[in-house]
Amino acid sequence: MKNDHLSEAEIQQYALGTADLNTKKHIGSCAICEAKAANYRLIFSEMDGLLQPAFDFDVASLVLSQLPQPETATDRDERWLYLLIFGALASISIPVYIYRLYFFKMFTGILPVSMFLVILVTLFIIVFQGIEMFRKYQKQLNILNYK
Ligand SMILES: [Zn+2]
Numbered sequence: 001m002k003n004d005h006l007s008e009a010e011i012q013q014y015a016l017g018t019a020d021l022n023t024k025k026h027i028g029s030c031a032i033c034e035a036k037a038a039n040y041r042l043i044f045s046e047m048d049g050l051l052q053p054a055f056d057f058d059v060a061s062l063v064l065s066q067l068p069q070p071e072t073a074t075d076r077d078e079r080w081l082y083l084l085i086f087g088a089l090a091s092i093s094i095p096v097y098i099y100r101l102y103f104f105k106m107f108t109g110i111l112p113v114s115m116f117l118v119i120l121v122t123l124f125i126i127v128f129q130g131i132e133m134f135r136k137y138q139k140q141l142n143i144l145n146y147k
Contacts, residue, residue, distance in 0.1 A: 006033045015040035 013019045015037045027034050
């Protein structure tokens with residue numbers, strides 16, 4: 001008596017409608033495999049029903065409409081900041097490049113101790129200017145955020 005039941009893969013193929021002739025013949029004569037195929041068909045149809053409604057609406061537009069808008073304003077501000085930094089660097093580096101011979105002579109002529117002092121004072125000024133700038137930026141951000 002040769003009555004091997006179908007494998008799970010064969011039954012799934014039958015449920016999806018892609019089974020070969022032997023599988024169809026067996027299902028037609030076997031109640032157990034037919035019941036399994038019916039179960040798979042039910043599961044597949046339920047899954048089709050589940051997957052659709054999750055992406056029925058436009059998720060991107062829904063989320064974007066709820067996001068705050070000041071993004072573009074800060075982008076423009078940042079562009080101005082970069083332009084300002086570039087301008088400052090250019091106004092320093094171009095003269096240094098043009099007068100580079102005099103520039104290096106100027107530094108070699110200074111005593112090492114006074115050179116150290118000049119660097120120290122310059123660093124202090126840069127650090128305090130940076131802190132001040134950061135504080136001002138934070139204050140402006142706070143004003144923007146709690147308006
Ligand atoms: Zn069977």
